[in-house]
Each structure stands twice: as C-alpha cells, then as structure tokens.
Amino acid sequence: MESTVTSAPPATSPGTQANEPERLTFPRIECRDINVFYGDKQAIFDISLPIPDRSVTALIGPSGCGKSTFLRCLNRMNDTIESCRVEGQIIMDGENINDAAIDPVLLRSRVGMVFQKPNPFPKSIYDNISYGPRIHGLAASREDLDGMVEKSLRRAGLWEEVKDRLTAPANSLSGGQQQRLCIARAIAVQPEVILMDEPCSALDPVATARIEELIDELRKRYCIVIVTHSMQQAARVSQRTAFFHLGILVEMGETDQIFTNPRERRTEDYITGRFG
Amino acid sequence: MVQQLGHLPMGWLMLALLAMMASGAFFVGRVQAERFSAAGSGRFHSRPNYHGYYVAMWTVVPALVMAMAYGLLGDDIVRALLRRELPASFSAMPPIELSVYLDSISRAASQGGFSGSDRIFSAITNRFLELQGVIKTVTIGLTTLCAGSGFLLARRRVAPGFRARNKVEGGMEAFLFLCAAVAIATTVGIVASLLYESLRFFAQVPIWDFLLGTRWNAQTSAEFGALPLFFGTFMIALIAMLIAAPVGLFAAIYLSEYAGPRVRGSVKPILEVLAGIPTVVYGFFALLVVAPTIRTIAVWINMTLINAGVTSEPFLAAQPTSALAAGLVMGIMVIPFVSSLSDDVINAVPQTLRDAAYAMGATKSETVKHVVLPAALPGIIASLLLAVSRAIGETMIVVMAAGQRARISADPTADLTTITVQIVALLTGETEFDSPKTLSAFALGLVLFVITLIFNLIALRVVQKYREKYD
Numbered sequence: 001m002e003s004t005v006t007s008a009p010p011a012t013s014p015g016t017q018a019n020e021p022e023r024l025t026f027p028r029i030e031c032r033d034i035n036v037f038y039g040d041k042q043a044i045f046d047i048s049l050p051i052p053d054r055s056v057t058a059l060i061g062p063s064g065c066g067k068s069t070f071l072r073c074l075n076r077m078n079d080t081i082e083s084c085r086v087e088g089q090i091i092m093d094g095e096n097i098n099d100a101a102i103d104p105v106l107l108r109s110r111v112g113m114v115f116q117k118p119n120p121f122p123k124s125i126y127d128n129i130s131y132g133p134r135i136h137g138l139a140a141s142r143e144d145l146d147g148m149v150e151k152s153l154r155r156a157g158l159w160e161e162v163k164d165r166l167t168a169p170a171n172s173l174s175g176g177q178q179q180r181l182c183i184a185r186a187i188a189v190q191p192e193v194i195l196m197d198e199p200c201s202a203l204d205p206v207a208t209a210r211i212e213e214l215i216d217e218l219r220k221r222y223c224i225v226i227v228t229h230s231m232q233q234a235a236r237v238s239q240r241t242a243f244f245h246l247g248i249l250v251e252m253g254e255t256d257q258i259f260t261n262p263r264e265r266r267t268e269d270y271i272t273g274r275f276g
Numbered sequence: 277m278v279q280q281l282g283h284l285p286m287g288w289l290m291l292a293l294l295a296m297m298a299s300g301a302f303f304v305g306r307v308q309a310e311r312f313s314a315a316g317s318g319r320f321h322s323r324p325n326y327h328g329y330y331v332a333m334w335t336v337v338p339a340l341v342m343a344m345a346y347g348l349l350g351d352d353i354v355r356a357l358l359r360r361e362l363p364a365s366f367s368a369m370p371p372i373e374l375s376v377y378l379d380s381i382s383r384a385a386s387q388g389g390f391s392g393s394d395r396i397f398s399a400i401t402n403r404f405l406e407l408q409g410v411i412k413t414v415t416i417g418l419t420t421l422c423a424g425s426g427f428l429l430a431r432r433r434v435a436p437g438f439r440a441r442n443k444v445e446g447g448m449e450a451f452l453f454l455c456a457a458v459a460i461a462t463t464v465g466i467v468a469s470l471l472y473e474s475l476r477f478f479a480q481v482p483i484w485d486f487l488l489g490t491r492w493n494a495q496t497s498a499e500f501g502a503l504p505l506f507f508g509t510f511m512i513a514l515i516a517m518l519i520a521a522p523v524g525l526f527a528a529i530y531l532s533e534y535a536g537p538r539v540r541g542s543v544k545p546i547l548e549v550l551a552g553i554p555t556v557v558y559g560f561f562a563l564l565v566v567a568p569t570i571r572t573i574a575v576w577i578n579m580t581l582i583n584a585g586v587t588s589e590p591f592l593a594a595q596p597t598s599a600l601a602a603g604l605v606m607g608i609m610v611i612p613f614v615s616s617l618s619d620d621v622i623n624a625v626p627q628t629l630r631d632a633a634y635a636m637g638a639t640k641s642e643t644v645k646h647v648v649l650p651a652a653l654p655g656i657i658a659s660l661l662l663a664v665s666r667a668i669g670e671t672m673i674v675v676m677a678a679g680q681r682a683r684i685s686a687d688p689t690a691d692l693t694t695i696t697v698q699i700v701a702l703l704t705g706e707t708e709f710d711s712p713k714t715l716s717a718f719a720l721g722l723v724l725f726v727i728t729l730i731f732n733l734i735a736l737r738v739v740q741k742y743r744e745k746y747d
Contacts (some may be wrong), residue, residue, distance in 0.1 A: 109637030119628035132636045
C-alpha cells in the first residue's frame with residue numbers, strides 16, 4: 001500500500017510538467033481517492049490520477065484489474081449498473097462530477113465514449129451521427145445538422161468512404177468502419193473528453209492501424225482516455241500510461257518512461273510479459 | 277377354464293411380460309458380449325451394454341407390435357367371432373341395436389360375468405368371455421413367440437465386429453421420429469377432416485354465399501352468410517387488442533427497462549399468472565361483472581343524451597351482453613401474451629446499444645424510444661400478431677359474454693356473435709352429421725384455422741428475420 005502512495009501522481013507530475021510543459025499544463029480531469037464497489041466486493045482501491053488535456057492517457061493492466069471500471073467512472077456509466085457504487089472525487093472544470101447534483105445526462109454529452117465492440121444503432125449512417133445532435137438540440141436547421149454529420153465523419157476519417165451512401169444501414173459497414181462511425185457519433189455531440197474502452201479489440205490489424213492514426217489525430221482537440229490490452233498500442237498512441245493491477249494503480253507516468261524504465265517491479269513484469 | 281382366462285388383465289400382463297423380456301434380453305446380450313471379450317476374441321466395436329440394448333430392442337419391438345395389434349383389434353375380433361355364432365333371430369336386428377346389445381354384453385363380461393335371470397343374455401356373456409379368453413391366450417402366445425424369435429435372431433448377431441452401437445442409435449432415432457410423426461399426423465388428420473367436411477358443406481351451400489353473405493341463421497332457417505360472424509370476431513379481437521397492445525407493451529417496457537430486479541422478480545410472475553387463469557373464469561367475470569357495468573353506463577349515456585335533447589332515440593344498444601364486455605375482458609386475458617413476449621425481445625436487444633445511447637447523453641426514455649424499441653420492433657409486432665390470433669380463436673369468453681345474435685353493428689354495446697361462438701352453438705345439443713347446419717361448423721372451423729395460421733406464419737417469419745439480425 002505504501003508503494004502505491006509514493007508513486008501517486010502529485011509526486012510525479014511536477015517533474016513531467018517540467019519535461020513537457022505544452023502538454024501537461026493543466027490536468028483536464030483530476031481523480032482523487034476513487035473507490036468502486038460492486039455490491040460488497042471492492043473493485044477499485046483509492047485511485048488518484050490526473051488526466052491531462054489534449055493528449056492520450058492509456059490505462060493498461062491484466063483482465064479484471066479495474067481499468068474499464070475506472071474508465072466508466074469518468075462519464076458515470078457505472079450508474080447504469082444497479083449494484084455499483086462509486087466513492088471519491090472526480091474534478092472536471094472545477095466541479096465534482098460524482099456529486100449528486102450533477103446530471104449524468106449532461107455530463108455524458110461532454111464526455112463521449114467508444115466501446116469495445118462497434119455498436120452502431122440499427123439505423124442509417126446519417127441517423128447514427130445525427131442522433132446525438134438531435135437529442136441535445138445542437139443543430140438549428142437541417143443544413144446545420146448536415147454540416148455536423150459531415151464534420152464528424154471527416155474528423156473520424158470516414159467521410160470519403162460513406163459520403164455517397166449516408167442512408168445505408170450502419171450495419172452494412174465493415175467492423176473497422178463501424179468503429180470509426182461510433183467515434184464519429186461520439187464526436188458529433190461535441191464532447192471535451194473521449195473515453196475508449198478497448199476500441200480495437202474486435203478489429204483486424206489494418207482497421208486497428210486506421211483507428212490508431214485517428215486517435216493520434218483526435219488528441220489535438222480532445223482529452224482522450226483509452227483502455228487497451230495491447231502494450232504496443234499503448235506505446236504507439238499514448239503520451240501517458242497508467243498501470244492497474246488488482247484494482248490498484250501501481251504506477252503512472254510518461255509512456256516512454258513506463259515502457260523503458262518502469263519504477264515498479266510489477267509494471268516491468270507485466271510489460272515484459274512475465275504475467276498478465 | 278377358458279372362461280376364467282377371459283378375465284386376464286391384459287394391460288398389466290403385457291406390461292410385465294414386456295419388462296421382463298426386455299431386461300432378460302438385455303442381460304443375455306450383455307453377458308454374451310462380455311464373454312466374447314473375456315475370451316479375448318478380437319476387439320469389440322461396441323461396448324457390452326450396447327449389445328444388451330440391441331438384443332432387448334429386437335425382443336421388445338415385435339412384442340410391442342403384437343400388443344398394439346391386440347389393443348386395436350382384439351375387441352373387434354372377439355365381437356366378430358361372437359356375431360357369427362349368434363342365433364338366427366339376432367341377424368334380423370338392425371346393426372345399431374345389435375352393436376348396443378353387444379356393448380352391454382361386453383360391459384357385463386368385464387364386470388365378472390352375468391348372473392341374472394335372462395338365460396340367453398347370460399349364455400352369450402359366457403360365450404363372450406370364452407372367446408375373449410381364447411384371443412387373450414393366443415395373443416400372449418404370439419407375443420412371446422415374436423419376442424422369442426426376435427431375441428434369438430438378435431442374439432446370434434452379437435459378435436466382436438458387430439456394430440451394435442450404431443444400430444441402437446438408429447433405433448433411438450426411429451423412436452424419436454415416430455413421436456414427432458404422431459404430432460404431425462394428428463395435425464394433418466385434423467386439417468384433412470376439416471377440409472373434407474367443409475367441401476361437403478360447400479357442395480350444398482355455395483362458397484361465396486358463405487363467405488360474403490350477410491345473413492346468418494343456421495339454427496332455424498338455412499341461412500349461411502358468415503360475414504356477420506367474421507365481423508363480430510374481428511370487432512371483438514380489435515377491442516381486445518386496443519387494450520392489450522398498449523398495456524402489454526408498456527408493461528413490458530417497464531419490466532425490462534425500468535423495474536429493478538426485485539420488482540421485476542415479483543411483478544413478472546404475477547403478470548404471467550394472468551395467462552394461467554382458465555378462460556371460463558374470465559368468461560363469468562365478463563358476464564357477471566363487466567357486461568352489467570357496461571350496460572349501466574350505456575343506459576346512463578342514453579338517458580343523458582335524450583335529456584339533453586341531442587337524440588330522441590336511445591343512442592347505444594345497451595344490451596346485457598356486448599362486444600365491449602367480451603373485448604375488454606379478452607384484452608386483459610391476452611396482456612400477458614403481449615407483455616411476456618415483448619419483454620423477451622426487449623431484453624434481447626444488446627446492452628451495448630443501450631450503453632451507446634447512454635454514453636451520448638441520451639436519457640432513459642430517449643434510449644427506449646429511439647434505440648431499444650426500434651431495435652425490438654419486429655419482435656414486438658410478432659408478439660402482437662400472436663396475441664391477435666389468440667384473441668380470434670378464444671371461445672369461452674365470447675360464448676359467455678358476447679351474445680348469440682349475428683349482426684354487423686359498430687355499436688360496441690350491442691351484442692355480437694363470433695365464429696367460435698357459432699361453432700359451439702352448432703355442435704352442442706342434438707346434432708346429425710350430414711345436415712348443412714352441422715357441416716357449416718366445419719367450414720367455420722376451417723376459416724378460423726386459416727386466419728390464425730396466417731397470423732402465426734407472419735409472426736414466425738418476422739421473429740426469424742429479427743433473430744438473423746442479432747445472432
């Protein structure tokens with residue numbers, strides 16, 4: 001327990017700030033002492049983690065280590081699970097989003113999410129993208145909405161492939177295209193943060209490469225948190241990496257540092273494939 | 277002595293015989309196979325047990341065929357033999373009377389012989405018992421013979437290279453196929469008899485007069501225009517669906533999307549209890565509670581309208597039995613069909629779709645309205661169609677609460693009659709089987725069958741397409 005406290009963010013962040021001032025000027029999200037319980041079972045123990053803006057933070061760790069659960073705290077998706085209880089503070093824009101006064105519906109329009117398996121709605125491509133803007137009343141007119149759909153699809157790198165068949169059902173797209181559609185759908189709501197829960201685990205290497213390029217492109221505008229099982233992916237796309245094990249944040253820091261010179265023995269063992 | 281044999285309890289005897297032969301044959305087959313393998317004569321294809329099953333199979337099946345033949349024909353053979361020996365005076369009797377007489381003989385025989393004063397009757401009964409004794413003895417002998425020869429033949433095949441396992445598997449498959457064939461054959465038989473009798477009816481009454489005629493009066497005068505019946509059926513089904521579709525659907529949405537596991541765990545079984553209430557109970561509820569209430573309300577509306585000077589005649593029919601009463605209660609009856617099936621299809625919508633909507637900041641009702649319901653729509657439609665076909669075929673409620681009068685009237689407080697009610701009315705009481713009155717029941721049954729079949733087929737088709745989409 002002591003070792004986790006010593007490797008906690010406040011000790012490391014000043015140093016990293018000095019190294020890369022343009023990236024880590026200000027944490028977009030500040031998590032303090034997060035504990036998550038499923039019924040009586042505790043899944044996450046006292047996790048404190050700052051998440052910087054306009055960069056990619058990767059959460060890695062073996063299955064069942066709590067990284068997805070932690071990710072789902074950031075947009076309060078855990079609210080949809082009956083037995084789940086979240087304690088601790090998650091500060092975003094000076095507000096604790098765990099506060100009962102915060103409306104999770106509004107929060108989720110600021111924190112978008114992309115899931116493990118592509119999950120387009122069984123509607124047309126156009127309707128998938130326009131759904132978010134419609135329910136949040138973001139578009140003033142039909143032309144406005146068309147523009148938003150185009151912009152979102154362009155940012156997700158899908159526009160050229162689907163511009164001639166926007167009315168086709170989204171299920172007719174390939175797996176990789178569907179996942180980019182889901183990213184476009186999340187972007188269309190104009191979020192500030194995008195959470196990705198193993199977005200490439202159901203995709204082939206070519207589609208994975210496209211999504212990774214896209215993530216690298218998106219980090220210029222958004223704060224991105226990605227859960228991944230692939231160490232190479234974490235190394236390729238992220239600037240900061242946090243290693244979870246058994247519900248505990250073992251180590252976090254610059255991705256380069258984590259992968260080349262981890263401070264913790266457990267991190268090294270996991271990264272080199274000795275367990276996990 | 278032979279007469280005593282007539283009292284043999286054939287059912288139990290056969291059963292015991294079959295069980296004994298089966299277990300005996302099984303052990304013989306197995307022991308023989310084991311002996312071969314102990315002697316080390318090559319490697320056995322099948323394990324000893326399968327040889328046992330194989331021998332038992334060939335012992336029991338021929339015996340079973342014999343036993344079934346006895347069950348089907350035994351009594352007829354005894355009667356035929358007896359009839360040949362009857363005194364000449366009996367051959368002058370009309371066939372129906374003779375068969376009634378023989379029935380009473382067989383009843384007396386089964387009660388242990390007749391000891392009354394009628395000497396002729398008593399003699400015939402004793403002869404009947406004698407003949408029965410002979411037939412029973414012969415049957416038991418033949419059964420044993422069949423079983424024995426089957427047993428011997430099968431036992432000779434027990435050998436290391438013999439594929440007993442495959443044979444037993446084949447026998448198992450044949451048995452299962454037979455069970456399935458029984459259900460299919462019954463359905464085919466029912467449809468065939470419906471068709472046959474309907475054709476006889478249509479030979480007497482033109483089919484278009486039946487389907488499009490507007491006057492139905494099968495009981496008194498021969499008027500067979502079934503259109504009022506179709507109208508009544510659909511009117512009541514429509515009222516039922518107006519209740520069941522929204523209530524059932526919203527209940528399903530509540531149960532699958534909003535209710536917590538504890539509420540769901542108790543409400544769902546309660547809702548399904550509704551499906552277990554016998555329809556006759558719904559029927560008298562409709563007749564004794566709902567119909568009088570509707571009548572009272574209708575009378576009150578009539579009075580109010582007349583007092584207000586809107587009309588001078590009563591506006592509503594306000595009958596003691598009414599389409600509305602039957603329809604309302606039927607609607608309540610089919611709610612569980614809609615809610616249970618819809619609940620299943622809503623639950624089958626992948627959770628990832630809901631997560632996607634929630635993650636975009638959709639509220640619960642937006643998620644249900646825009647994502648869950650459209651995805652579940654085909655299944656919901658199927659559940660509604662199944663409920664409709666259920667409502668159309670429902671009998672007891674309408675018999676009790678809808679009335680007997682065949683007419684086309686849009687007034688829901690008027691009494692109507694339906695296809696099912698008329699079938700019941702036509703076939704209860706005194707019936708003769710070749711009058712158009714009775715035959716018309718078959719034609720109505722055929723129409724009912726075709727309608728529900730179409731609804732079920734569409735529903736099944738829709739459900740199938742829906743499955744393909746998500747599996």
